[in-house]
Amino acid sequence: MLPSHLNFKVLKKRVSIEQVLNDKGLLTSLKRRAGTLVGPCPIHHGDNPRAFVVNLNRNIWHCFTACDSGGDVVEMVRRLDLKTYRETAEYLASLVQSFQLMFTHCLWPIRRGKSPFSPFSHRLFLQHETPFLKKKGIHATTARRFEAGRYLGQGFLKGCIAVRLHDPKGSPLGYAGRRLEPKEALQRGKWKFPVRLPRNHILYNFHRIRSLAPKSLILTECPWGVMRLNQISVPAVALLGLHLSPSQQKLIAFVPQLTLMLDADSAGQNAATRLKSQLDATSKVRIASLPDGLDPDDLSDRELHALLEALPF
Numbered sequence: 001m002l003p004s005h006l007n008f009k010v011l012k013k014r015v016s017i018e019q020v021l022n023d024k025g026l027l028t029s030l031k032r033r034a035g036t037l038v039g040p041c042p043i044h045h046g047d048n049p050r051a052f053v054v055n056l057n058r059n060i061w062h063c064f065t066a067c068d069s070g071g072d073v074v075e076m077v078r079r080l081d082l083k084t085y086r087e088t089a090e091y092l093a094s095l096v097q098s099f100q101l102m103f104t105h106c107l108w109p110i111r112r113g114k115s116p117f118s119p120f121s122h123r124l125f126l127q128h129e130t131p132f133l134k135k136k137g138i139h140a141t142t143a144r145r146f147e148a149g150r151y152l153g154q155g156f157l158k159g160c161i162a163v164r165l166h167d168p169k170g171s172p173l174g175y176a177g178r179r180l181e182p183k184e185a186l187q188r189g190k191w192k193f194p195v196r197l198p199r200n201h202i203l204y205n206f207h208r209i210r211s212l213a214p215k216s217l218i219l220t221e222c223p224w225g226v227m228r229l230n231q232i233s234v235p236a237v238a239l240l241g242l243h244l245s246p247s248q249q250k251l252i253a254f255v256p257q258l259t260l261m262l263d264a265d266s267a268g269q270n271a272a273t274r275l276k277s278q279l280d281a282t283s284k285v286r287i288a289s290l291p292d293g294l295d296p297d298d299l300s301d302r303e304l305h306a307l308l309e310a311l312p313f
């Protein structure tokens with residue numbers, strides 16, 4: 001039985017189909033006409049501009065072509081994401097305004113430690129051109145390729161720069177969020193990750209570099225460094241922190257040369273020394289020391305190149 005805040009009767013009343021479509025970045029392909037939304041069906045991915053109709057007042061939808069069926073918000077989420085009823089309820093609950101409260105007080109204690117991590121495979125609509133990424137020197141085309149950008153919807157990633165995460169084989173796991181509000185980032189950490197994300201078993205960008213079988217690889221703290229290095233054609237993965245688990249180390253054991261390019265603060269530099277001795281057994285390791293107080297994404301492309309070229313192994 002589902003906990004009370006996952007009651008479908010309540011959720012159907014509180015979450016509109018429009019809200020779901022907006023959250024998933026699907027609203028832009030639909031036209032608003034006299035109390036309806038009309039456009040190509042996002043469920044069967046058709047292109048008939050009149051196939052899919054949402055009745056906004058009654059909060060129901062219908063596809064008149066390939067699906068030839070319709071229903072309420074629950075049925076739509078189930079069809080869009082191929083979710084179970086439980087997952088659908090959790091997703092809808094995440095869209096309810098008071099989600100944060102419910103989630104902290106009800107959902108976590110019930111689920112913590114009991115169920116395994118469940119990946120979120122849906123692609124979110126993100127704004128790739130943002131001042132934050134621009135300041136980091138990340139081009140909009142890079143952000144698009146890496147599926148990173150400002151999230152404009154509600155819920156877990158509200159107000160964050162979202163970055164899509166994958167498992168080592170490339171299956172999507174969901175998104176990490178970089179908090180933009182400075183006070184919040186200071187108090188709660190810059191990054192937030194999906195609940196129970198198996199962080200010890202993933203390296204950011206590993207699935208992309210795996211097939212390249214590089215002779216040399218750079219390890220950074222954050223995805224930003226990875227994206228910047230990608231722009232100068234240098235393969236990199238991010239630790240999403242300052243630790244390397246045995247399982248993460250196994251992933252990169254095939255790379256003969258590793259470069260640690262962590263932030264130039266004391267935490268980053270201590271970690272670099274520790275990680276070097278951890279990795280020395282399997283690979284040649286060098287530490288790229290950045291100018292005081294700078295992160296890899298603070299350097300220009302030319303400075304990044306120069307730094308790597310000047311380093312001996």
Ligand SMILES: [Zn+2]
Binds near residue numbers: 041
């Ligand atoms: Zn359809």
